[in-house]
Amino acid sequence: MNKVCAIILAGGRGSRMGANVSKQFIEIKGKPMLYYTIKAFETSQEIQDIILVLPKDEIEFCKKEIIDKFNLKIGKIVEGGTERQYSVYNGLKAIENCDIVLIHDGARPFITQDILKNSIIYAKQYGAAAPGVMPKDTIKVKDRNGFSIDTPNRNDLVAVQTPQSFNFNTIMNGHEYIKENNISVTDDTMVAEIIGQKVFLYEGDYKNIKITTPEDLILAEQFIL
16 A cells, blocks of 8 residues: 655745734634644545644644644644745655655645545556646736736636645655755646656645635635534
């Protein structure tokens, strides 16, 4: 049986939330946002190990107020980096004997078990996979002066979500490559593509939102039963 691991990135500072705590610690119906994210992964029968990546100054708080308080099962807590890609790399380095790895945003607490199952299936089948949804709005391309110059076909567009899942060696090699070559990326599908790995995109869920603004919290309150 292939070992499946998950990296949960919880490094958001919440500046756009206007909150005095990091956004992953903001409570939704009495529990921190990060609790719901970790619980979804812990509930999965197919994930054997969870690595949590946090800013150094929040590790003890998270241990006490979330992991210990709610008795969550975390394999390791790893210190994050200055950028998302460095945090992922730190998480990857902490993993042992893993075949498939899922990389997920801690601020996406509404990940479903169906998406988790599919992420593992497709990573095993294709080497790299990510969920996504068709944008609801028309997307425009603009020039440097702010004028619209193109309208892509919405049927060709995907708003990519997480977890993004990979053959472990593939994504590890990718992160080592971008580190050595000082390449900046915005997510891990870019890492895979840079080293020539195709990423299979499958259907995500419109509820699998990344909580970023106060308006997102209003939606979040409605999503929790």
